[in-house]
Amino acid sequence: MFSHFIPAVHLFFTIQNLLVVAIGLFVGVTIGAIPGLNVPMTVALLLPITFYMSPVAGISLLIGVYKGGTYGGSISAILINTPGAPAAAATCMDGYPMAKQGKAGKALRASIYGSVIGEFIADLVLITIASQIAMVALKFGPTEKLSLVIFALVTIGVVSSEHKLKGIAAGLLGIFFRTVGSDPISGSSRFTLGVFSLIGGIPFLPHLIGLFAVSEFFVQIESKVVDAQRDVVAPVSKNREDNYVSWKEFKQNIVTIIRSTLIGIGIGALPGSGSAISAFVSYGAAKNASKHPEKFGKGSLEGVFAAETGNNAVCGGALIPLLTLGIPGDAITAIMLGVFLVHGLIPGPDLFVKSGDIIYAVFIGLIVANILHFFIASLGLRLFIKLLSISRAILFPIVIIICVAGAFTANSSIFDVYVMIFFGVLGYVMKKFNFPVAPLMMGYILGSLLETSLVQTLVLSNGSVLPIFTRPISLLFVVLTVFFVVWSLIIQKRGRARKAKL
Amino acid sequence: MRKPHIRRLGEGITLTVLAGVILFLVPSQIDRIPGMETEVSPFFLPTVLAVAIMAVGIALLAQAFRKNIGEGEKEFPMSGGLRVLVSVLLLIAYTLLFPRLGFLVTSGIFMGIFTYYFGARSILKIGLSMLLVPVCVWLFFEKLFRIPLPHGLIF
Amino acid sequence: MKKLFLVFIILLASAGLILAEGTQEGAAAGEYPTKPIQIIVPWGAGGRTDINARMFASVAPKYLGQPVVVVNKAGGGSVIGGDYVAKAKPDGYTLLAITPGTNVFPVIFKKAPYGTYDFDPIGQIGSSTMAIASKPDRPWKNVQELIAYTKANPGKVTYACVALKAPQLGFLRWADKAGLKFKHVPVGNDAEAVEAALGGHVDIAMTSSVATIISHVNANKLNALIVFSEKRDANLSDTPTAVETGYAVVASPFTGLAGPKGMPKEVLNKLRTVFRQVIEDPDFLKVMKRIGESISPKFGDEFYAVWKNDFEGYSDIVRKMGFVK
Secondary structure, eight states, rough: HHHHHHHHHHHHHHHHHHHHHHHHHHHHHHHSSSOOHHHHHHHHHHHHHHTTTTHHHHHHHHHHHHHHHHHHHHHHHHHHHHHHSGGHHHHHHHHHOOOOOOOOOHHHHHHHHHHHHHHHHHHHHHHHHHHHHHHHHHHOOHHHHHHHHHHHHHHHHHHOOOHHHHHHHHHHHHHHHHSEOOTTTTTEEEEEEOGGGGGGOOOOHHHHHIIIIIIIHHHHOOOOOOOTTOOOOOOOOOOOOHHSHHHHHHHHHHHHHHHHHHHHHHHHHHTTHHHHHHHHHHHHHHHHOOOOOGTSSEEEEHHHHHHHHHHHHHHHHHHHHHHHOOOOOOOHHHHHHHHHHHHTTOOTTTTTHSSSHHHHHHHHHHHHHHHHHHHHHHHHHHHHHHHSOOHHHHHHHHHHHHHHHHHHHHHTTTHHHHHHHHHHHHHHHHHHHOOHHHHHHHHHHHHHHHHHHHHHHHTTTSOOOOOHSHHHHHHHHHHHHHHHHHHHHHHHHHHHHHHOOO | OOOOOHHHHHHHHHHHHHHHHHHHHHHHBBBOOTTTOOOOOTHHHHHHHHHHHHHHHHHHHHHHSSOEEEEEEEOOTTTHHHHHHHHHHHHHHHHHHHHHBHHHHHHHHHHHHHHHHHHHHOHHHHHHHHHHHHHHHIIIIIIIIOOOOOOOOOO | OOHHHHHHHHHHHHHHHHHHHHHHHHSSOOOSOOOOEEEEEOOOTTTTTHHHHHHHHHTHHHHHHSSSEEEEETTTTTTTHHHHHHHHHHSSSSEEEHHHHHHHHHHHTTOSSSTTSSEEEEEEEOOOOOHHHHHHHSSSSSHHHHHHHHHSTTTEEEEEETTTSSSHHHHHHHHHHHHHHOEEEEESSHHHHHHHTTTTTTSSESSSOOGGGGHHHHHTEEEEEEEEESOOOOTTTTSTTTTTTTTTTOOOEEEEEEEETTTOHHHHHHHHHHHHHTOOOOHHHHHHHTTEEEOOOEETTHHHHHHHHHHHHHHHHHHHHTTOO
């Protein structure tokens, strides 16, 4: 490792590389914060440019975008209840209530600290014990993935609403929406209702924008702006303690941050999962472990820390299978794999032997990106918070124009814009009837993994579901699932009893 | 017997009916590739989902009759309903028009309509946002990211 | 307010500049192309086809004199994008990044509202080498042992690959000729197949590109058993081709460029000339080589013959396996 270190330092520390990381972060934060744009699309658009850069610069650029984009979603999630990226959906649940209480500054800062620390630890783990973790990740076959998906879905359904049945209903509906189109195994078409555009299934980006951004637009337009000057989404408190995270608060959340980081690394290292799942599982774990579970969903600082640390720790985790096995875990790392290949770096077991200098230079890039992330996000904070001083009458029409453009451009299709409106209405109705929308999104995201791993499990076991209980890792998740449900029911009972006493 | 909770009743019925519709659609809306001998057919998951959704719907129905609900749940204010309906229609009109008139022109028009509908009355503000916002978004997508947006008759 | 006005004026000015630029582009009317050309990629951004198209688009303007824009129109296993181009005006301004996934498989499975030959072939950029690989701890070390083992244990050996596309159908063509029965485990993409084999969850991974296994083969984590190309792969010189095993199957998924059927002769000729120039461009070759994309250019009618070969080969196996009634 150390033989590569000195040449790697020389390789990385050039003005160009530093600049490229900073630009990547800046672009990432921006597109992450805008509901109509997403990280995979941006990374793909930047791809041809990276072909003409040095390998270290090209990869650093994408890493900057990846990290910035995963973080950026939290800004709009906190400020206008509109996650710019799926990973930030869990951040909404407590971030927006905090902003409503005037604590937008505190929530944004918590999201920066959580993201940067989560990323930093995940990067260190990647640099030191990546290959060991990858070996564990390989143990996850179809059966283990199936029980993990079930665990994640149950967690999300249970934690995202006071009303468990409604959370479960939303999750089931989400999985159902995913079954529309071609099935992931044989490609036979389902529920297309004769609509040609639906054979591709329900497109993800319009679904996401509709469910979160457009539904929020409808919620906002319910009430007319009376005083155009002062009617804003949420006023920012003038108190210093509402805008900063105190050392005491930080110390109280250290356990949450560490726990979420570990969850993020673990989930990131498993190909096919991703940052949204990690954010929700971290959030659920934090709620179950918290001394104040009743505050979750009503502006809990712990909730913001858990969700934001959980989703950014995935960035480091997802690079583990990419670098050690050449297996990309999500759409973004899949594109990064392309960049590695273009520069003649073949990810896999012999990558560190063959191109150690470059890889360690990339590792240095990861750490530097971390430090820059902290400064860029902190500087940007003052700017972002200005969003809250724009009148709702201007802000939300802007959001809707960007949403329409974003939904259209993902596949250059008008049909997708209608899909967006449909999910906007659905999301609005769900919000009105206290059905949480996040489980619907997660059901949609996990639906195909659920189906493929179910089919694979049954094919390999000749039609038996027994392996779920006989394989140790899988059994662990089954036990965790049961524990999670029982524990959260106990917490809820206790909360009710406490309320009754008062 | 106590009076059923109307809202919960409605929610339960909606979910149960929805599940019924899915079950009804399963045989006609799914095709099968004949030679694929997998243990699970494309019918399996949707059917299980529909049954599960129905179960949740029935459970909600049951709650409507036996439980004292209301605590912890926000009321459902109907006041803004009409405004939302109008804005849904406006959004559909926007989507209908923008492939024909082009993104810039349509967005300009609807930016104005939406800000006005939201309650802004300052001519300067509305006018500026009508011009600035679509141009910025357009520049961002088309010139920076090179993703084409529809062009219309005029521009 | 003053600031706002300043921003406004700057934006107006830049909009004006862009307008002016636009009219200049239009001024050189007459000879094709007079405006930017779109390449429709019927898959999501970042995939193999997308990268190929973007590379092509970054080099082509040098020879076309017009920008080339890549537009992703994903969905329906690429049928939506394919349909869009098949029905587009054949004026040479809407082209398609074409793979068997667009104009062969959906047509065989009757999922596409267009036919295999509803496009005018411009040229093939390359074709990838499909291969199968196993973990070294399996009871076979090479393809002969695999054949013997499978003969003794029919239906016991599992193979993971994408269902009903080039990987599974190519493998089935070979297994059918060899008279072997395997058990298929469907996965979403090549990476998942390799992952399942590395983890020991399945016996064989069938991937549509050797790029996904080379590193593991070099590190002795996987044994490459067969490649499905015409000749042995340069990176896997010890691995026999399917033809060498005695059961001749050549199946290499192509990537290329096509347009809607019925483009005017001079437009098609111009496009084919430019295609040849791009594919022989040193910059283009350099990058493509690094991605591990073997360039095997085929022009015009040669490319058409590839479609025909694929369509007929896969149609046979699909009918034989009973996938289509």
